[in-house]
Amino acid sequence: MKIAVGSDHAGYELKKNVLSWLEKHGYDFEDMGPYSAESVDYPDFAHKVAEAVAKGLFDQGILMCGTGIGISIAANKVKGIRAANVCGPEYAALARQHNDANVLAFGARFNDEASAAKILESWFAAEFEGGRHQRRIDKIEYCC
Numbered sequence: 001m002k003i004a005v006g007s008d009h010a011g012y013e014l015k016k017n018v019l020s021w022l023e024k025h026g027y028d029f030e031d032m033g034p035y036s037a038e039s040v041d042y043p044d045f046a047h048k049v050a051e052a053v054a055k056g057l058f059d060q061g062i063l064m065c066g067t068g069i070g071i072s073i074a075a076n077k078v079k080g081i082r083a084a085n086v087c088g089p090e091y092a093a094l095a096r097q098h099n100d101a102n103v104l105a106f107g108a109r110f111n112d113e114a115s116a117a118k119i120l121e122s123w124f125a126a127e128f129e130g131g132r133h134q135r136r137i138d139k140i141e142y143c144c
Contacts, residue, residue, distance in 0.1 A: 003029040004058040006049040007108070008042035008071065011064030014108040014116055018062060021117055025124075030058070046074035046083075053102055054080040061103040062120075072105035082140065088115075089122035096126035098133045 003022060007015040012034060022029045032048050034040045042065045049061040061083075065071040068085040075083035083103035084095035087110065095101035104123050111119065 001027060001059045002057075003027050004032050004049045004052045004061040005029055005063075006032040006045035006061070006071075007034065007064040008045060008066070009034065009037050009039050010066035011071070011108040012037045014064050014111060014113070017113040018064070018116055018120065021120055025120075027124075042071045043074040046071045047078060050075040050078035050081045050083065050103060054078050059102075063103060063105040064108050065105075066107055066109045068105040068107035068110075072103070075103050075105065080141070082137070086119060086123075089118045092119045092123040093126040096123060097129045098136075100128040100133070100137050 005015060005019060019029065019031055032052070033045055046063055049063055052058050053061045063071045063075060063083065072083040072085035075081050081103055082099055082101045083105050084099060084101035085105040086092045086095055087106070092104060106116065106119055
């Protein structure tokens with residue numbers, strides 16, 4: 001599995017922890033920026049990660065900003081992306097199981113290294129359940 005990772009300046013420090021976690025657990029990943037804590041615009045990095053996932057260059061994406069809200073909204077503008085802004089491990093698992101989310105987003109202001117690790121563990125342990133959920137995913141993809 002290949003993972004694209006990005007953030008904005010508010011998520012930069014937590015992104016470094018996420019990258020370490022991914023490396024420790026043997027995931028193939030690419031840091032798509034930013035590469036410092038200097039102020040940047042989150043849509044630039046959301047679109048970069050989301051477009052790479054939508055094109056099939058990466059299997060999944062992980063995004064962080066201050067709250068996870070803005071960066072997930074921006075990522076969801078890319079066709080084929082189902083970015084879920086999660087606030088805990090249960091949300092991460094359900095986003096994968098029920099929504100087949102392909103981009104994980106969360107907020108650096110509300111998560112430390114330990115809580116981010118729990119979110120990542122749940123995200124990667126979960127699999128899409130299909131069935132009745134697929135019908136709903138099809139309706140999301142059809143829209144607009």
